[in-house]
Amino acid sequence: MNKDNKKTASVNVFDLLAVIIFCAVIFIGGITTVLLPDRDFSESENTTLTTHEDLFSGNALKKLFSGEMSDLAGKYFRHQFPLRDKMLELRALADMLLVRYETSGVIYGADGYLIPREDNAGDNYVNGNVAAVNSLSAALEKQGVDTLFALAPRPCDVLWDYYPSAYSSKPLEKVRSLILDNSEALDLAPVMRAAADKGEYVYYKTDHHWTTYGAYLAYCEIMNAYGIAPKAISEFEREVASDAFYGTSHSSVMSPLAEADTVEFFHYKNEEYMTEIANGPNFEGFYDRSFLDKKDKYSAFLGGNFGLLRVTEKGSEGREKLLVVKDSYANSVIPFLAIHYDLVVVDPRYYRESVYALAIEEEVSKLLVLCGTDGITDANTYLVLNFGIPQE
Amino acid sequence: MIFSSLEFLEFFLPLTLLVYFLVPAAFRNPVLFVFSIIFYGWGEPTLVFLMLVTLIGDWIFGYFCGKYRETDKKKAKLWLIISCVFNLGILGFFKYYNFFANNLYHLFGAYILPELDIVLPIGISFYTFQAMSYVIDVYRGDAEHSKRFVFFGTYVALFPQLIAGPVVRYKDVADQLISREHSVSKFAGGVRRFVCGLAKKVVLADTAGDVWKAILAVPDAERGALTAWLGIIMFSFQIYFDFSAYSDMAVGLGRMIGFEFCENFNYPYMAESITDFWRRWHISLSTWFRDYIYIPLGGNRCKPLRHVFNIFAVWFLTGMWHGADWCFILWGVYYGTVLLLEKYVWGKALSKAPGIIRHSYALVLILFGWFIFESPNIASPVGYAASLFNPIGALDGYEVLRNCVLLMIMCIGATPYPAELHRKLVSRGGVAARTVETVLLILGMLVSFAFITAADYSPFLYTNF
Structure with a gap:
């Protein structure tokens, strides 16, 4: 069949080499996957990994016959492959080499900005969410509460100057105008975009949130809308809390060439604040610094997201109360707002009671709804705001 | 299991190759058969039984087609027809029953046949055609009846082509099943x-x-x-x-x-x-x-x-x-x-x-x-x-x-x-x-x-x- 056997020795050497390389990869890869200790959590993906305990826990025979075992084994081999992280980096490099402009739906922008694509964000949830925000606002306004709805832009709404030139922001504006046209929302995109155009660091390069400076700009816009002068930037002492932050966009891409982000805390004079999490820990100030040693450093702001928390200034009582209905974008804005108000902060993703009743009970004088655009497009999170609003 | 998965590349393949090349030549087909069945049943183990039914059925039909093709054309043809009904029946039921039932529904506006919860067995169109080619080739005299069930089973279930072809024909690999060359x-x-x-x-x-x-x-x-x-x-x-x-x-x-x-x-x-x-x-x-x-x-x-x-x-x-x-x-x-x-x-x-x-x-x-x-x-x-x-x-x-x-x-x-x-x-x-x-x-x-x-x-x- 194969008459090439009599060819020169060099040919056979390369054949032998091919066999050895292939077998080495499949045997060594397999053996190390099975024998090396399992990793049970991946910080970069923020998920638990499948370990061999998952495979053999419970009724293994039943799992085998239901086909569940094969799913688990597939995950096990992908999750525990010893070079998993290196492989992900190699994939990102391959995308760059193929000039694909993006990996996993995240665009490689100029200056190291990783920009998640949102041009296919649907509008299924928009009307429901916006209507809920509107009706809460209307109901509270009747009770004399001053209300404001501020819309935090996504990185893709801000970093227009950083796109590849062929990319167009047009499809992005459709969903945004659906939100803006149906509410009296304060659009924070223009001010952010203007700053980004000037090269200012308003959004993280590797995460979907705004930087603390970006949060400061948002705070200024919000205070201006309330008709109150915001504090000047010179009044803050800026602390670099971490210069090794790799955020969510980086997790999707895992590019070995990504630049780390800097997380800053802005301190206003020497005033002291308390953060009290309902059914959770209390701490001084706004920050949970233990997150600075972990991957998800943005969670240092308020220690992440909680259904209900309160922020007060130490030693001062009876300040004006502001109710903030928010998602994670607001976490880095809270320290600025706390300079002016005692805060009651609600995250509707984790709060299952009537926000209206809470506002009445707490006798707040202002309501701020501060949320990300993706929070409005991606789920019906804000429907919970309808809860407990008195019917006419 | 699919080839482009780590469980295949890092587990199934090395294990199969190791066992295959360690056992004496006479055991290689049985090893392939067993591993192919495991490969097939990996996602849905119960489907192995369906495959075994097809294998045993066609092996028997092939035997009778071979037995009668020289002596009693009519009987041979009868066995061929039985085998076609058998194979197409299984394929038709698992693959086309619901399609048929739904079309009847659209035609008459009512469920004459009830819709059933059928999982399409993976690769069934490929291996059924292979099994059919065996019986037909034997009937036509293009190939000899496989005396050993394991050889026939290996031919149909062979994991490289089991799930997505090529649709290998029995007469093309009959000799290779008996002896084949291995070299670096x-x-x-x-x-x-x-x-x-x-x-x-x-x-x-x-x-x-x-x-x-x-x-x-x-x-x-x-x-x-x-x-x-x-x-x-x-x-x-x-x-x-x-x-x-x-x-x-x-x-x-x-x-x-x-x-x-x-x-x-x-x-x-x-x-x-x-x-x-x-x-x-x-x-x-x-x-x-x-x-x-x-x-x-x-x-x-x-x-x-x-x-x-x-x-x-x-x-x-x-x-x-x-x-x-x-x-x-x-x-x-x-x-x-x-x-x-x-x-x-x-x-x-x-x-x-x-x-x-x-x-x-x-x-x-x-x-x-x-x-x-x-x-x-x-x-x-x-x-x-x-x-x-x-x-x-x-x-x-x-x-x-x-x-x-x-x-x-x-x-x-x-x-x-x-x-x-x-x-x-x-x-x-x-x-x-x-x-x-x-x-x-x-x-x-x-x-x-x-x-x-x-x-x-x-x-x-x-x-x-």
Whole structure:
């Protein structure tokens, strides 16, 4: 069949080499996957990994016959492959080499900005969410509460100057105008975009949130809308809390060439604040610094997201109360707002009671709804705001 | 289990190869049989029983066909008919029952047959056709009845071609089942072919598939012509690279364990007519339909009207083989019609046209074919078709630009030129060429592993047929 056997020795050497390389990869890869200790959590993906305990826990025979075992084994081999992280980096490099402009739906922008694509964000949830925000606002306004709805832009709404030139922001504006046209929302995109155009660091390069400076700009816009002068930037002492932050966009891409982000805390004079999490820990100030040693450093702001928390200034009582209905974008804005108000902060993703009743009970004088655009497009999170609003 | 998964590459394959080469030659077929059954039952173990029923049934039918074919033609034919009813009955029930029940429902407005919760057994269309070819070949005297069940079982269940072909015919591998050569150079050839297929699947086909999916997700009104065409082209590349990669991997794996399977693809997108395309696309299936249906019906050596019937019968069935949906039948009949038109109307004129015209003609018709084929996955085929003529879409330039390198690689990869160049360089025996080849092998494996690790579970397109 194969008459090439009599060819020169060099040919056979390369054949032998091919066999050895292939077998080495499949045997060594397999053996190390099975024998090396399992990793049970991946910080970069923020998920638990499948370990061999998952495979053999419970009724293994039943799992085998239901086909569940094969799913688990597939995950096990992908999750525990010893070079998993290196492989992900190699994939990102391959995308760059193929000039694909993006990996996993995240665009490689100029200056190291990783920009998640949102041009296919649907509008299924928009009307429901916006209507809920509107009706809460209307109901509270009747009770004399001053209300404001501020819309935090996504990185893709801000970093227009950083796109590849062929990319167009047009499809992005459709969903945004659906939100803006149906509410009296304060659009924070223009001010952010203007700053980004000037090269200012308003959004993280590797995460979907705004930087603390970006949060400061948002705070200024919000205070201006309330008709109150915001504090000047010179009044803050800026602390670099971490210069090794790799955020969510980086997790999707895992590019070995990504630049780390800097997380800053802005301190206003020497005033002291308390953060009290309902059914959770209390701490001084706004920050949970233990997150600075972990991957998800943005969670240092308020220690992440909680259904209900309160922020007060130490030693001062009876300040004006502001109710903030928010998602994670607001976490880095809270320290600025706390300079002016005692805060009651609600995250509707984790709060299952009537926000209206809470506002009445707490006798707040202002309501701020501060949320990300993706929070409005991606789920019906804000429907919970309808809860407990008195019917006419 | 699919080839482009780490559990196959890091667990099943090394284990199988290890056991296969450690046991004495006499045990190698039984080892392959057992491992193939494990491979098959991996996702849904209960389906193993169905496969064993098919295997045992066809082995017995083959025995009787062989026993009576010289002495009692009638009895032999009876057993053949029983076997066809048996195989098509199983295939028909699992694959087409609900389709049939639903059509009756639409016809009469009521469920005459109840809809059943049936899981389509993976690879059933492929292995049923293989098992049928065995009984038919034995009946026709083209092959001898396999005296040992394990050999027959190995032939049908052999894991390299079990799930997505090629549809190997019994008479082509009967000798190899009894004895086959193993050598380093053959194994190395298998490795190269396999890795090439693996890279084609995970780098080209899956990426093309992602692009296609993303373009499908764009609302029709916002999708410009450039993007819309890019989408259809990407799907065409996806299905070609996916399916031909599977055949490459099957041939490669086969070679590692000493088998030589027939080729299933011959650069189909180089075709210069639809007749030509179907000589190059999924060759083993076309051959199967030709030898077991078209020619027995009389082929083209009959009156034109009968020929027209034969063509439509074969292409109706070919379409239906691809799936229980009217779109596949439409797709088959579409090709049957074009083939007839080429035969009776414009074939002669076409053959006189310049090459570029012939090639473009074939490609446009093929693209249109894939559009029909893929239509169940397009939310609104009419809306999509309209977007093919929509002058401007906001992201047209971006989508084309970010895919153009990939597109160029796929265009080149769909031609025979890279393989020819490789053959030429290697045949000169240069150490340099061999070194480059080895480096490419390593790179191919690395990149494939990277894409597999990065991708979520990505099943082969063709495993559902």
